[in-house]
Amino acid sequence: MGAELLVIGIDAATWAIIDRHLDKLKTFKMLKTHKEYKSKVLTLDQKPYSAPCWVSIFSGKTEEEHRHHEFVVDNEIQTRDDIKVDFIWDILKRTGKKVKALNVPFIVPPYNFNINFEAPGLGIPSNREEWDAEIAEVTNRAIETLRNENLDLFVVCYVSLDKLQHFHWGEKIVEEYYEKIDETIDKLISFGKKLIIISDHGFCAFGEAKIQTLPRITKDGTELKGDHHENAVLITKNIKTEINNLRDVFKAIKEVFK
Numbered sequence: 589m590g591a592e593l594l595v596i597g598i599d600a601a602t603w604a605i606i607d608r609h610l611d612k613l614k615t616f617k618m619l620k621t622h623k624e625y626k627s628k629v630l631t632l633d634q635k636p637y638s639a640p641c642w643v644s645i646f647s648g649k650t651e652e653e654h655r656h657h658e659f660v661v662d663n664e665i666q667t668r669d670d671i672k673v674d675f676i677w678d679i680l681k682r683t684g685k686k687v688k689a690l691n692v693p694f695i696v697p698p699y700n701f702n703i704n705f706e707a708p709g710l711g712i713p714s715n716r717e718e719w720d721a722e723i724a725e726v727t728n729r730a731i732e733t734l735r736n737e738n739l740d741l742f743v744v745c746y747v748s749l750d751k752l753q754h755f756h757w758g759e760k761i762v763e764e765y766y767e768k769i770d771e772t773i774d775k776l777i778s779f780g781k782k783l784i785i786i787s788d789h790g791f792c793a794f795g796e797a798k799i800q801t802l803p804r805i806t807k808d809g810t811e812l813k814g815d816h817h818e819n820a821v822l823i824t825k826n827i828k829t830e831i832n833n834l835r836d837v838f839k840a841i842k843e844v845f846k
């Protein structure tokens with residue numbers, strides 16, 4: 589049981605935090621040092637916006653090509669059907685592969701393929717209770733699926749770090765959630781013969797970001813402390829394809845099932 593290839597997406601995960609807290613992040617420490625795994629900084633060559641970046645990761649297309657720029661366009665929440673691309677799961681399904689994707693955050697609420705799931709906080713978790721619920725419920729669903737099924741590809745994503753880092757960058761709570769993600773990865777990795785762990789972009793202090801993704805002050809008057817950074821996280825196991833940008837993840841997955 590499990591998956592030939594397990595892809596774990598962690599929205600906004602950054603080496604800037606991981607490397608500084610490696611002593612407390614036992615799984616990341618293992619992934620960085622064990623010779624079975626390769627890890628690197630993946631520097632984006634596209635704007636570090638979550639919606640277009642996740643589409644690039646799973647469609648292999650640039651933002652100009654797939655044209656999914658925002659979660660909301662002209663006050664309309666975008667849906668899967670608004671994005672005119674084939675994702676890797678669409679392509680693999682046509683060739684008879686068994687594929688499931690859970691909580692992929694290129695739309696709100698996040699997208700599920702071949703699995704029913706309702707994301708806590710509608711996929712935009714905004715407080716401790718919802719961040720904890722996301723991590724727990726997504727993980728439970730992923731483990732339940734991987735324990736009972738033999739899949740070719742299983743994709744599972746988490747958005748809590750992105751949301752909480754905007755509000756709490758520089759605070760202790762950020763490290764606390766990296767520890768939760770670290771434990772989560774530990775629970776999941778043994779289910780995949782091959783593995784890709786990817787973030788859609790990194791994170792940094794608000795003033796350090798080259799591209800500002802949100803206004804400094806939110807509608808309800810809260811000041812944001814962090815913003816997206818172009819350096820993302822990449823960790824792989826048994827993946828031959830060289831991954832040098834987000835689109836290469838799509839190529840790498842395709843290559844596994846060639």
Ligand SMILES: [Zn+2]
Pocket residue numbers: 599600637638639750788789
């Ligand atoms: Zn993101």
